[in-house]
Amino acid sequence: MKKSKFLNLDNLSFQDFDENSELIPLMTPEDEELINNESLPESLPILPLRNTVLFPGVVIPITAGRDASIKLINDANKGGKVIGVVSQKDEKVENPTAKDIYKTGTVARILKVLKMPDGNTTVIIQGKKRFAINQVIAEKPYLTATISDIPEAKPAAENEEFRAIIEAIKDLSLDIIKESPNIPSEASFAIKNIESDSFLVNFVSSNMNLTVEEKQELLKINDLKERALQTLKFMNLEFQKLELKNDIQSKVQSDMNQQQREYFLHQQMKTIQEELGGGVSSGEEIEDMKARAKEKKWDKKVKEHFEKELAKMQRMNPQVAEYSIQRNYLDLFLDLPWNEFSKDKFDLKRAQKILDRDHFGLEDVKKRIIEYLAVLKLRNDMKSPILCLYGPPGVGKTSLGKSIAEALGREYVRISLGGLRDEAEIRGHRKTYIGAMPGRIIQSLKKAQTSNPVFVLDEIDKLSAGHQGDPSSAMLEVLDPEQNNEFYDNFLEMGYDLSKVMFIATSNSLNTIQPALRDRMEIINVTGYTIEEKVEIAKRHLLPKQLKEHGLDDKALKIAKPQLEKIVEGYTRESGVRGLEKQIAKMVRYAAKNIAMEEEYNIKISNDDIIEILGSPRLERDKYENNDVAGVVTGLAWTSVGGDILFIESILSKGKGTLSITGNLGKVMRESATIAMEYIKANADEFGINPEIFHKYNVHIHVPEGATPKDGPSAGVTMLTSLVSLFTQRKVKKSLAMTGEITLRGKVLPVGGIKEKILAAKRARIKEILLCEDNRRDIEEIKPEYLKGLTFHYVTDMSDVLKLALTKQKVKNAKKL
Numbered sequence: 001m002k003k004s005k006f007l008n009l010d011n012l013s014f015q016d017f018d019e020n021s022e023l024i025p026l027m028t029p030e031d032e033e034l035i036n037n038e039s040l041p042e043s044l045p046i047l048p049l050r051n052t053v054l055f056p057g058v059v060i061p062i063t064a065g066r067d068a069s070i071k072l073i074n075d076a077n078k079g080g081k082v083i084g085v086v087s088q089k090d091e092k093v094e095n096p097t098a099k100d101i102y103k104t105g106t107v108a109r110i111l112k113v114l115k116m117p118d119g120n121t122t123v124i125i126q127g128k129k130r131f132a133i134n135q136v137i138a139e140k141p142y143l144t145a146t147i148s149d150i151p152e153a154k155p156a157a158e159n160e161e162f163r164a165i166i167e168a169i170k171d172l173s174l175d176i177i178k179e180s181p182n183i184p185s186e187a188s189f190a191i192k193n194i195e196s197d198s199f200l201v202n203f204v205s206s207n208m209n210l211t212v213e214e215k216q217e218l219l220k221i222n223d224l225k226e227r228a229l230q231t232l233k234f235m236n237l238e239f240q241k242l243e244l245k246n247d248i249q250s251k252v253q254s255d256m257n258q259q260q261r262e263y264f265l266h267q268q269m270k271t272i273q274e275e276l277g278g279g280v281s282s283g284e285e286i287e288d289m290k291a292r293a294k295e296k297k298w299d300k301k302v303k304e305h306f307e308k309e310l311a312k313m314q315r316m317n318p319q320v321a322e323y324s325i326q327r328n329y330l331d332l333f334l335d336l337p338w339n340e341f342s343k344d345k346f347d348l349k350r351a352q353k354i355l356d357r358d359h360f361g362l363e364d365v366k367k368r369i370i371e372y373l374a375v376l377k378l379r380n381d382m383k384s385p386i387l388c389l390y391g392p393p394g395v396g397k398t399s400l401g402k403s404i405a406e407a408l409g410r411e412y413v414r415i416s417l418g419g420l421r422d423e424a425e426i427r428g429h430r431k432t433y434i435g436a437m438p439g440r441i442i443q444s445l446k447k448a449q450t451s452n453p454v455f456v457l458d459e460i461d462k463l464s465a466g467h468q469g470d471p472s473s474a475m476l477e478v479l480d481p482e483q484n485n486e487f488y489d490n491f492l493e494m495g496y497d498l499s500k501v502m503f504i505a506t507s508n509s510l511n512t513i514q515p516a517l518r519d520r521m522e523i524i525n526v527t528g529y530t531i532e533e534k535v536e537i538a539k540r541h542l543l544p545k546q547l548k549e550h551g552l553d554d555k556a557l558k559i560a561k562p563q564l565e566k567i568v569e570g571y572t573r574e575s576g577v578r579g580l581e582k583q584i585a586k587m588v589r590y591a592a593k594n595i596a597m598e599e600e601y602n603i604k605i606s607n608d609d610i611i612e613i614l615g616s617p618r619l620e621r622d623k624y625e626n627n628d629v630a631g632v633v634t635g636l637a638w639t640s641v642g643g644d645i646l647f648i649e650s651i652l653s654k655g656k657g658t659l660s661i662t663g664n665l666g667k668v669m670r671e672s673a674t675i676a677m678e679y680i681k682a683n684a685d686e687f688g689i690n691p692e693i694f695h696k697y698n699v700h701i702h703v704p705e706g707a708t709p710k711d712g713p714s715a716g717v718t719m720l721t722s723l724v725s726l727f728t729q730r731k732v733k734k735s736l737a738m739t740g741e742i743t744l745r746g747k748v749l750p751v752g753g754i755k756e757k758i759l760a761a762k763r764a765r766i767k768e769i770l771l772c773e774d775n776r777r778d779i780e781e782i783k784p785e786y787l788k789g790l791t792f793h794y795v796t797d798m799s800d801v802l803k804l805a806l807t808k809q810k811v812k813n814a815k816k817l
Helices: 029-037 067-078 160-179 186-193 197-206 212-220 224-250 257-277 283-294 300-315 320-337 350-356 365-377 395-409 440-448 471-478 515-519 531-549 561-570 578-596 607-616 667-682 716-728 754-765 773-780 798-805
Strands: 005-010 015-020 043-047 059-064 082-087 104-115 120-139 144-149 387-390 412-416 452-456 488-490 494-496 502-507 524-525 634-639 641-653 659-662 697-702 730-732 736-738 768-772 791-796 805-808
Touching: 015 488, 029 120, 043 067, 043 104, 043 120, 043 257, 059 067, 067 082, 067 104, 067 120, 082 120, 082 212, 104 212, 120 805, 160 186, 160 197, 160 224, 186 197, 197 212, 197 224, 224 257, 283 300, 300 320, 300 494, 320 440, 350 365, 350 395, 365 387, 365 395, 387 395, 395 412, 395 452, 395 502, 412 440, 440 488, 471 515, 494 524, 531 561, 531 578, 561 578, 561 607, 578 607, 607 730, 634 716, 634 754, 641 716, 641 754, 659 667, 667 716, 697 716, 716 730, 716 736, 716 798, 716 805, 736 798, 736 805, 754 773, 768 773, 768 798, 773 791, 791 798, 798 805
Parallel strands: 043 082, 387 502, 387 524, 412 452, 452 502, 634 736, 659 697, 736 768, 768 791
Antiparallel strands: 005 015, 043 144, 059 120, 082 104, 104 120, 120 144, 488 494, 634 641, 641 697, 730 805
8 A cells, every 4th residue: 555654743753654544633732842942043945925824833735836936845845844934915926025025924844745747836834933034135046034933922821811712712613613514524623632722723723714914913923812812803703704694594494486596695695795805785885875975966856866766775675686777777866967067168269269270261150159159158157059050061060069169168079860760869768678778868968977068969960760759859858948957868767957058960951850950959051161261171181180190290291282272173072171181181192102112202292193193183074164055054053062063954856845854853843944944935925936946846954964863943044044045046155154943923033052052153163153133142141252253143033034144146056946
């Protein structure tokens, strides 16, 4: 049979024993006397322990994984087998130095060294006596220190109080072993047979569920009576927790159904967590909420509601599903910024500088915004205005909101409403539903942490109704200054004051916004940019931004104003500047590629470089065409991306007088063609047209770019001019464009989108524009620099249109009708 060694504590020598026998080494008073009489060496190698404390007389196994520890054990095992053992202050320190270990430790003797398969070394050691580190004299290859003995003060043998403490420790140890199912019953045999009082105290201290710090404090106590008393206190605490755990187990034994079983398991987990110091009880959560509630600035109504809901939570079982819902609900109350406002900065000159810095042009828009800020300054308690920035894409509507927030010193919040179909996204869900959460308005205020942010509602025209409700209707309360001081969120279940929030909506079109919603907002028209403005924006903002985003400095690429103007005219046809920014990004990527490949390139971009990088100009066809063909007239149109020019073409062919129209036209535009045709028939003599022509020829009207849908009444005067030019074969005045609605009585009516249409005319090199007299006020509101190089003609009826638009000269190769 294989033989091993065990330590016989009676004579401190090794003897053979059968490895299957279970012997517990116990220290006698005689052994203790022998150890105490041994003298300690002046210095010892020091073995730091991560998460345990060695007490005198106790035998423990230690697994060494650090190279320094393995070398120390091997060296000591070959030598006198005596080492010094101390505990680390922080178990995470991988290579402890003198400052990382406690100064009080235990001299230990190596009993056995085992090599493990994983490469670690396990050593069985026995504590002998305590020592104090005087000075660490070496840290390599392992810690070595000079030490001194720490004598232990023992009470007299006849000390009754000490005897009572020892007996109490024995009795309580036996009770703990009996109550705990995890401790083997053989442990009680060891306790009963320990004769040494000092070893009993050390043995119990070593096996208690204490932290390293607590065990170290026990080891430092020199007076044995005091150490025994402290040990007894810790044992009492341990026994009380054990009794509590067993009480809980006994309470849930009877009539245990599934719910009771879950409750029992959670209670056990909670007890374990509390014992380990890592859990938070429901009582602590509630106390924490009460403390946070004292700091809130809510009014009496909100406070009463919160306290009522908190009391409801206190009565709930923490293990039921409703408890977490109620906790989330109360957390939202505590996280919302009730009556917390950021201080506004009403320095209007500073605000003007910020707006001018971030946005070139848009003078009317910035003027309106400064006016609103001025009123807010004068009426400090005024409800914040609700603005709607309306205009084509890429003109800076969203970024205006960010600049306003910076100018006011308020928090900036943005919500994208594009494609939103669910009303609950605005108003939230009722908290009884699984996964319920507040609406985006309340969530954004929680994120902003103030009740007066600048709130940008992006793309409000793209809200759409679905089977979950109509979110645009839910926005009615949000954007009504008379109602939003009590905005009701379904999850919050009470009103929240939004009257101090500055809402700024953005929209590309007003037609798709619900009329009631549009009525609640101040509409500010953000029009497109002129060519000159686009060039300045590109120079000041777009080019520096793209250079930065592509990792280049300002000297890597230079684009002069003439070249920027060429890019604007030849490669973009928009009111905003997004398309222009994309073209500039292509130019910057051209520079970035050459720099990365270390190839030469022109830092100053020329016209030839533009064509090489961007290709041939694509938009030349949008420029004004000549007037050599009868029936071709230039009109002005408004689109969702700004103004544009369009050509109305008409042609005659022999037939029976039918009128056909093509070009992907809407109903209103087709009606305009019919009105123009009937008006001409009714007034043929006045225009010098033979009425018989209407019966001998078919008329076909076409608007090019058939893939693009077109509609609206503003092409009425253009169609009228085209048809009269066709029937009379007279030339249309050169470089002329027109817009206006017509009626059967011969009147010309005003139309919208005038500024965008004028910008489109300037891009197409138009010189003269024909408008309704009522549109004169729209022209007067436009800055003079926008109108430079243009001549305007104002008309009230169709005869005026034809007098101005048609010349007496016949077109080349005129048909004889």
